[in-house]
Amino acid sequence: MEEKEVSYINVIPFVDIMLVLLTIVLTTSTFIATGGIAVQLPKASARSAETARVQTIEIDKSGAIFFKGARTTLEGLRATLLPLDRATPFIIRADRELALQDFVDVLDMVKASGFAKASLQTERR
Template sequence: MRRERFDKMNVVPFIDIVLVLLVIVLATATFVTNQTINVDLPTASSKKAEEKKSVAIAVDKEGKYYYDKEQLSLELIREKLLKLDPKKDLISLHMDKSSQFQYFVDIIDILKTKGFENISIITKK
């Protein structure tokens, strides 16, 4: 039996596979960029604005605690944080890089006890 020479390569299956992969990439790329569903919300007469508080807590290198630029003790900060709504209010932590890690742990422990969900740790680039 005689073998045929392999002179030509059939690239049609390769082109089919590349086109299918291209369609998949384009379909997922448009889905990833448009993660929201556009909905025209109805209006109501009894509109109540959500009151979200943004609270800044800072600790300097000496271990002094500040609640919205007002120096307070850790116990007073604990009392004020326990009065906030953990699901709505935003807490931002400003820690001095040379402060002890224990100060950070103390604040995080208070926030964890109350169950805060919106916590941001402020850093610089």
């Protein structure tokens, strides 16, 4: 018996791979669109320790520093931060027209006081 030459390409494995890739793309796009996997967290009878509340330091365009809505100086802010837990996160809200040195002075003082979590709040364009 004589062997026949194959005159066509077998596309079944290609279709299988494409269906698997389509499934992966659709599954991951669902997670991206919803923001994550919906999980109902378990409940515990005992309360855990309160998480550290974020503290906000605001600096207006004239360089005035505000902490918890009250105007303060750099030295006054240093004294106010002394009793706080060193794990407390800080958000620094600085005016866009503020001199960079004023922002750096406040950030440097927060870091020098032993606080490791400090960030700058910005807006989207």
